[in-house]
Amino acid sequence: MRKNCLLLLLMLLSSLPLYAKQSQITGLRIWSAPDHVRLVFDANSQISHKIFTLKGPDRLVLDLKNTTLTEHLPDPTKENKIIRGMRSAVRDKRDMRVVFDLTSAVKPKSFSLKPNREYGHRLVIDLYDDKHTAARRTQPVKTAKALGKRDVVIAVDPGHGGEDPGARGVKGTYEKDVVLAIGRKLVAAINKQKGMRAVLIRDGDYYLGLRKRIAKAREAQADLFVSIHADAFHNRKVRGSSVYTLSRSGASNEAARWLAERENSADLVGGVSLEDKDDMLASVLLDLSQIGTLQASSEAANRVLRQLKGLGKTHKRRVQQAGFVVLKSPDIPSMLVETAFISNPDEERRLRSKKHQQKVATALMKGIRDYFKFQPPPGTLLASNQARKAPRKHVISRGETLIAIANRYQVSVSRLRNANELKGDTIRIGQVLQIPGG
Structure with missing residues (x-):
């Protein structure tokens, strides 16, 4: 009985450091791109997290498990037009919830990055404007x-x-x-x-x-x-x-x-x-x-x-x-x-x-x-100007095919055959082909 109690005590003691060790958020950086805003949380270790959105009003909720803040985070509203406010609170004594108030609905994506030469552990959240994304999909x-x-x-x-x-x-x-x-x-x-x-x-x-x-x-x-x-x-x-x-x-x-x-x-x-x-x-x-x-x-x-x-x-x-x-x-x-x-x-x-x-x-x-x-693409002003000049020439190299050459000069295979009086697609190394203009 005494042996079992001692074993149980050792197990409890060994688990305490793991429980006591919280991840720490040490900073926040914001990057604004034309189609999204990127939030980068710097941390001293990898963070277990969960994100979801709420409506009425639009909000992004970030739950950070067993995590604490070591310093005041910068105001994210100065760097972009999507975030209009941010607040945080401790949950269940050891977890952290960060809420971002948004100007409109977003499609969030999150992932973790391992340390590199410049930074330590990072949690990255990309916020894509929902309306902007839909407009881009339907744009002709x-x-x-x-x-x-x-x-x-x-x-x-x-x-x-x-x-x-x-x-x-x-x-x-x-x-x-x-x-x-x-x-x-x-x-x-x-x-x-x-x-x-x-x-x-x-x-x-x-x-x-x-x-x-x-x-x-x-x-x-x-x-x-x-x-x-x-x-x-x-x-x-x-x-x-x-x-x-x-x-x-x-x-x-x-x-x-x-x-x-x-x-x-x-x-x-x-x-x-x-x-x-x-x-x-x-x-x-x-x-x-x-x-x-x-x-x-x-x-x-x-x-x-x-x-x-x-x-x-x-x-x-x-x-x-x-x-x-x-x-x-x-x-x-x-x-x-x-x-x-x-x-x-x-x-x-x-x-x-x-x-x-x-x-x-x-x-x-x-x-x-x-x-x-x-080599101007067909339908361009440069191709139109070149069409007035002498036709181009191409010397066949090993491994080339008539279709590949036609693709390269962006002319049809039939025009390439006609310009060189070819009956089929057979060509030989060293043969000189006339490339028809625009």
């Missing part, structure tokens, strides 16, 4: 036909942002800040070019999910997607810019992902929905689209890299391939530009310079402009 999409001789559209995407600072230089420079500055200058430079128009995917200090960036580019009906970054490495002597496109393995993996979600894949492949296609046909359509997209990405990236070489040393002499998620759109040629190594003190200093930022933006614009002068 303009077609190229309705626009006539339209401008070429370039989606400029400064990497990272908000809670994700990216790399940091030895002087404390954040990647997210310098790439946003370069991105804004690139947009301004592109918009000065006749027949070209740029859209800025991230236009502030907030975070966008990687596939959300692709979706925004697609909403803008972009002809090219350019993601801007600044590299980092543990060796501070490493320097130079690089340009990446999607690797073949990356494309293959993403193709499988797109096919798995084909119910929501309308207009992914040149305006062709995969919703009513069987698996084999959908796979062929998507594969052909990606072949043309990867070739176009490579051509555009090479022209951009050529311009960057004029600014100084490049880290890699050739365009590199990698499986970056942000490059995995099957229908938009895409590239990722590492403008410099922010971990290199000299390059960090240059990245902070507005003069150098402008030089980088100008080089990127020239490379993009060169690409679209060489």
Whole structure:
């Protein structure tokens, strides 16, 4: 009996520290994006939580289990238009309830983040405006036909942002800040070019999910997607810019992902929905689209890299391939530009310079402009101007197909056959094809 009592006492004592140890909220940061507000609670450990909304009036309730506040939280109403008040109270002696008074209904999403080099444990809550979300779902999409001789559209995407600072230089420079500055200058430079128009995917200090960036580019009906970054490495002597496109393995993996979600894949492949296609046909359509997209990405990236070489040393002499998620759109040629190594003190200093930022933006614009002068999309002003010039030529390389070449130059296979007096789709390495104009 005595032995059993002693064992029970030991069990109770061992459980007390676990019960007594509360998680602590140490801070709150707020980031405002065009379509949502992000709340980031800093904590000393992972927090068990629950969120739900109430109406009459609209409120968001956050229940934090076994949690306490260690300091006064900042007023969230100063940073956004969704939250108009916040209050908190202790529940059941050990839990915390935080109530946010809202100006309108929201769709909340929450998740936890593990510690990284910048922050400790975090609880993230994204508040999406319910009315804004519904309006975006029902907004009609303009077609190229309705626009006539339209401008070429370039989606400029400064990497990272908000809670994700990216790399940091030895002087404390954040990647997210310098790439946003370069991105804004690139947009301004592109918009000065006749027949070209740029859209800025991230236009502030907030975070966008990687596939959300692709979706925004697609909403803008972009002809090219350019993601801007600044590299980092543990060796501070490493320097130079690089340009990446999607690797073949990356494309293959993403193709499988797109096919798995084909119910929501309308207009992914040149305006062709995969919703009513069987698996084999959908796979062929998507594969052909990606072949043309990867070739176009490579051509555009090479022209951009050529311009960057004029600014100084490049880290890699050739365009590199990698499986970056942000490059995995099957229908938009895409590239990722590492403008410099922010971990290199000299390059960090240059990245902070507005003069150098402008030089980088100008080089990127020239490379993009060169690409679209060489390969303007049909229905654009640039294509119309090119149609008056001599037809383009293409030399067949190993592994190319007539369908892929037609896709690359955005002409029909039948026109390509007629222009070269081909009876079928057979072509040979080294053969020169005439590419019909616009």
